[in-house]
Amino acid sequence: MSAVPAPGPRRKPRPNYLLSAVAFLASLVVFVVPFVFVALTAVKDRRQAADLDFSWPHRFRLVQNFVEVIRARDYLLIIAYINSTVLTVASVTLMTVLAAMVAYVLQRRRGRWNGLVDFLVLAGLIIPPAVVPTIWVLQRLGLFRRMPGLILVEVAFGLAFCVLLFRAFIATIPRELDEAAVLDGAGPARLFFRVILPLLRPVIVTVVLVQSVFVYNDFVNPLYFLPGEQNATVQLTLYNFNSQFSTQYNLLFMDILLITIPPLIMFLAFNRQIVAGMTAGAVKG
Amino acid sequence: MATTTMRRTPAGRRATGAPAPGVGARSPYPYWFYLPAAVIYGLLFIVPTLTAFYFSLTRWTIFDAQFIGLDNYVTFFREPALVSGLTHTLVYAVVTSGAKVVLGMLLALLLTSRIVGRGYLRSVVFFPVLVSTIGVGLTFTVLMNPDQGLINDALAVTGIDGPAWLTDPRYALLSVALVDVWKGVGLATVIFIAGIVSIPREYFEAAKVDGAGAWDTFRRIVLPLSRPATVTVILLSLIGGLRSFDLIWAMTRGGPGFTSDVIASVIYKQYQAGFYGLSTAGNVVLFLVVTAIVVPLSRLLNRKEVDL
Numbered sequence: 001m002s003a004v005p006a007p008g009p010r011r012k013p014r015p016n017y018l019l020s021a022v023a024f025l026a027s028l029v030v031f032v033v034p035f036v037f038v039a040l041t042a043v044k045d046r047r048q049a050a051d052l053d054f055s056w057p058h059r060f061r062l063v064q065n066f067v068e069v070i071r072a073r074d075y076l077l078i079i080a081y082i083n084s085t086v087l088t089v090a091s092v093t094l095m096t097v098l099a100a101m102v103a104y105v106l107q108r109r110r111g112r113w114n115g116l117v118d119f120l121v122l123a124g125l126i127i128p129p130a131v132v133p134t135i136w137v138l139q140r141l142g143l144f145r146r147m148p149g150l151i152l153v154e155v156a157f158g159l160a161f162c163v164l165l166f167r168a169f170i171a172t173i174p175r176e177l178d179e180a181a182v183l184d185g186a187g188p189a190r191l192f193f194r195v196i197l198p199l200l201r202p203v204i205v206t207v208v209l210v211q212s213v214f215v216y217n218d219f220v221n222p223l224y225f226l227p228g229e230q231n232a233t234v235q236l237t238l239y240n241f242n243s244q245f246s247t248q249y250n251l252l253f254m255d256i257l258l259i260t261i262p263p264l265i266m267f268l269a270f271n272r273q274i275v276a277g278m279t280a281g282a283v284k285g
Numbered sequence: 286m287a288t289t290t291m292r293r294t295p296a297g298r299r300a301t302g303a304p305a306p307g308v309g310a311r312s313p314y315p316y317w318f319y320l321p322a323a324v325i326y327g328l329l330f331i332v333p334t335l336t337a338f339y340f341s342l343t344r345w346t347i348f349d350a351q352f353i354g355l356d357n358y359v360t361f362f363r364e365p366a367l368v369s370g371l372t373h374t375l376v377y378a379v380v381t382s383g384a385k386v387v388l389g390m391l392l393a394l395l396l397t398s399r400i401v402g403r404g405y406l407r408s409v410v411f412f413p414v415l416v417s418t419i420g421v422g423l424t425f426t427v428l429m430n431p432d433q434g435l436i437n438d439a440l441a442v443t444g445i446d447g448p449a450w451l452t453d454p455r456y457a458l459l460s461v462a463l464v465d466v467w468k469g470v471g472l473a474t475v476i477f478i479a480g481i482v483s484i485p486r487e488y489f490e491a492a493k494v495d496g497a498g499a500w501d502t503f504r505r506i507v508l509p510l511s512r513p514a515t516v517t518v519i520l521l522s523l524i525g526g527l528r529s530f531d532l533i534w535a536m537t538r539g540g541p542g543f544t545s546d547v548i549a550s551v552i553y554k555q556y557q558a559g560f561y562g563l564s565t566a567g568n569v570v571l572f573l574v575v576t577a578i579v580v581p582l583s584r585l586l587n588r589k590e591v592d593l
Contacts, residue, residue, distance in 0.1 A: 013399055020401040030467070031409045037435060038424055052433040098322040109314040117319070124330060126579050128528045130568045131552060132561045133333035133340055136347055141328070156329035159322055178313055188315045217417045219531040224556075238419045239535070249427065256420040263415040271408060274415070278472060279479040 038260070041253040049250035065254045072244070076229070077237055077255070084233045086147060087222075088215045091154035096207050098155065099162030100200060104192060106163070107170045108178070124160025131224050138225060150226040154215050162207050165280060169203040170196075206277035209270050213263055234259050334572070341566040350562070357566035366543040367551055367567075374547040374574065377462050377533075378526030384466045385522045386515065389473025394503070396474065397481050407478070411471035418468065422535025425464045426451060451537050454544040461536050461545055465529065473518045480514025481507060516586040520579060527575050548574070 033054070041049050042065060044057045070077050106117050134153065135144055143149030173196065181191045197204075219235040226233070232240060241255050267274065341357055343350035361367050392410060396403055413421065428435045429450035437447035450460040484506065492502050508515075530549035533539065539546035539554065546554075548571045555564035 015399045015401050017401065019395070019398070023395060023400060023406060024402060027406055027409050031413065033435075034424055034428060037428065038420075041427075052427055052430055052435070053438065054435050098325070101318040102322045105314045105316065105318045109312060109316075111316075113316065113319065120326070120331070123334075124326070126524060126575060127334060128549075128568070128571050128575055129330060130333040130337035130565060130572070132345070132347070132556060132565045132568070133337045134329060136336070136340070137328055137333055139347060152325055153329050156325050159326055182313050188311070188313050188318075191313055192318070213415050217415075219417075219419050219535075223553075235417055235419050238417065238423065242423055242535075252423065256417075256424060259417055259420055263417070264412075267408075267412055267415050271411075275411065275475050278414075279476050 035260075038253050038256055041249055042257040043254075044250045046248055046250055049253070050247070052249065061250070065250050066258075069241075069251050069254045069258065072241065072251070073229070076232060076240075077234070077258070079230060080232045080234045080237045083147070083231060084216060084235075087151060087154065087233060088212050091151045091158065091215055092208055092211045094151065095155040095158045095162055095211060096204060099159050099207070100166050100197065100204070101192065102159070103163045103166030104170055104196060107167050108175070121160045121163050124157070125164070129157060135224065145226060145228060145231065147226065147231070150222060153221055153225050154218065157221070158211050158214065162211065165203055165207050165210075165277060166200065168280065169200060173199055205270075206273050206280070209266060209274050210277040213266065213274070216262060337565050337568050337572070340562060341569045343562045345562040345565070346559075347561060353562070357563045358570075360563060361566050361570065366546065369543055370539075370546040370548050370551040370567075371570065371574070373458055373545060374527055374549075374571075377458060377465075377529065377547055378523050378578075380459065380462045381465045381469070381526045381529075382519060382522040384462075385470050385473040386518050388466065388470050389477050389518055390515070392470065392474040393477030393481055394507070397478060407475070410474050413468045414471040416468070418531045419535045421464065421468050422532045425467075426536050429460060452541060454541050457537050457541060458545040461533050464536065465526070465532055468532070469522065469525070473522065476514050476518050476521075477511060480511035484510045516583070519586065520583055523582070524575065524579055527578065528571070 037054055040054070040057060043060050043062045045059055045061050048058055102117070106114065138144035138149045141149070143152065177195060178191060181195045186195065217235060219239070222233045222236055238255055238259060241252055340350060342352060342354060344353050396407055431437060431449040431452055436450070440447040448456050451457050488506050488510070489502065492506055497505070528549060529547065530553065533545055533547055533550055534553070537545045539550045548567055552564050552567040552571065555567060
């Protein structure tokens, strides 16, 4: 897609309209209808929602359903949103900074640790975490069933992927920059935090976005490491509501709708960076 | 790449012995940068992974562990419900991974071809990747309802009598796999698109000049040159498929019976039931399955790439 002005005779062949139409219709049926179904069911009344069909709501109950879901179980959803926000912001911030530090030294310094660190990064991408032993460690540290514990778990499990993304990017930053800063008398910490880190901004944006989506959508780790009603993250409310609302599909789908909104906003705003992050990390993997 | 200043490398290596200029011989890239990450990673990932091997050999209450040798593994492989979890895991991983490779490649070809509305199509295919797995699972559980569900209603219109999807023991696992593909194919697609877009235009032009058809172009140019993307998609989706838990748990909880149980759901069930040793044995089995498949496969796929 480079903007080279190639003076070819047939630079822009006619688009294939038939194929486009087929693809468009197929995409509507396969990918759009499920989301529209969620939205429609979320605003129906209870009886119509129970039909489970794809129909226009007789009566729009957007506000009532919204209020009812929010108020369910003593405003559990609000608490869950707070929990999810704390979890996502804290763990993503921490893992981004720590992974950048690791990737920086790993990329810049050739030494005896490189092989080991490379191996550990790869292991972190492949190995499924051992659940109960992790609970055992958390218990020993007094962090089981506590938010800081879950935050650290998310950091531990997310580090490897972040290091991979950072490392590839740091390789493109010229070393002359480091040398100039050292000559100016900058120590390692100042060199990294004042010179290098600001240059990493594009990849930081990508890492933060991708990991935020992962952590926000994470269901398994909160399930294991942060049990308890008051500790629920939004993903767990979905799961808890499912048993409670099994006869109230409108409320269940309102919950699904509300939980889908944050990723939707992220997607609309940062589609390009998210895709870049997921493919860049992947092409290396 | 960053090999412009090789000077620094030997200087860093001989940091202790060489009389480097300046105060002391400190590298601007200190190892203590590893420390905070190493502590968290070590405590919460490496220690659990290693101790899992020991705890899987015990009857374990979190507070005290009693060594019982291989009993947990014997239980695991004797109990048909648990062994079937192993085969289901493999089936699920292979089916989802295979489907994502094929469909992802087809979608990527479509979305890099001359069609209208590529931006819209890419977005709509990719968006499910970002949505909550549990939300997708619950939505499709409703859509796949055998009597009232939208999918069977739609099939009925075309005269097809749809299966019972999640409630039919024969189809439950594959139905979940289908939803997994729906949710995950977008990631495979964007990876393939990245692979295809990175192929230099000249190859396509040369092929055109030589009179190559669409199939030849795909077979001789796109497929070999997007190989790194293919390897990535295969490995990523295999790892994801082998470890997958949340979608299955949201849709069937391993049922009907144990027909859609996978290792990860067995681990959770045994954990809930308080059999921590057995649950951890399941974890070790999963660890061994994943490494036994992914490590040799990645070696194989990456080596062939060099041969080409």
